[in-house]
Amino acid sequence: MKRGNEYYSLEANKEKNRIYFSIMGQAPSVAAIPNFEKDWHDTVAEVQQGFTILGDLRSMKPHVKDVEDLNVKVQTWLMQNGCRRVAQIAPLEAMANVNEFSEKSGLREILRAFNTDAAAEMWLDR
Numbered sequence: 001m002k003r004g005n006e007y008y009s010l011e012a013n014k015e016k017n018r019i020y021f022s023i024m025g026q027a028p029s030v031a032a033i034p035n036f037e038k039d040w041h042d043t044v045a046e047v048q049q050g051f052t053i054l055g056d057l058r059s060m061k062p063h064v065k066d067v068e069d070l071n072v073k074v075q076t077w078l079m080q081n082g083c084r085r086v087a088q089i090a091p092l093e094a095m096a097n098v099n100e101f102s103e104k105s106g107l108r109e110i111l112r113a114f115n116t117d118a119a120a121e122m123w124l125d126r
Contacts, residue, residue: 001046003039007032010039012046018124019043019053026061030070040074049082052124054117057090075105086111087120 002011007027011020027033044051063071086102090113102108114120 001042003035003043005033005035008036008039010043012043014046016125017047017051019047019051020056021053022056023060025059026063027067029064030066033067033070036070037074040078044078044081050084051082052084053078053086054120054124055086055088055090056117057088060090072105075102075107079106079110083107084110085124087124088113089115089117089120 002009004010004022007024009020009022009024012018013020030036086107088111102111112120112123114123
């Protein structure tokens with residue numbers, strides 16, 4: 001089932017045990033993404049321990065502080081609930097922001113950045 005709104009989308013692929021996540025633009029505040037945390041919980045419930053995440057951040061803009069804090073909270077929860085690997089497709093200029101909040105959550109240890117979907121999928125499939 002696909003979840004999200006105009007700022008993000010989440011979808012589970014049970015066969016691959018993978019979650020596909022996209023960020024579009026910049027949510028102006030957490031009020032603009034009221035179901036973000038619940039959507040993650042519901043999507044993770046559709047996969048099994050050891051799941052992977054492919055994040056498409058190509059159209060992401062830098063997060064505002066409260067959205068960044070929510071992302072750190074969700075990433076920490078993902079680490080505690082069986083996430084094995086995260087591949088992100090992002091422009092180089094976005095990686096500093098991504099690395100900063102993934103460092104806070106501990107997700108940085110299992111995170112790799114890629115330029116193409118194919119390269120990201122190959123790494124996650126290993």
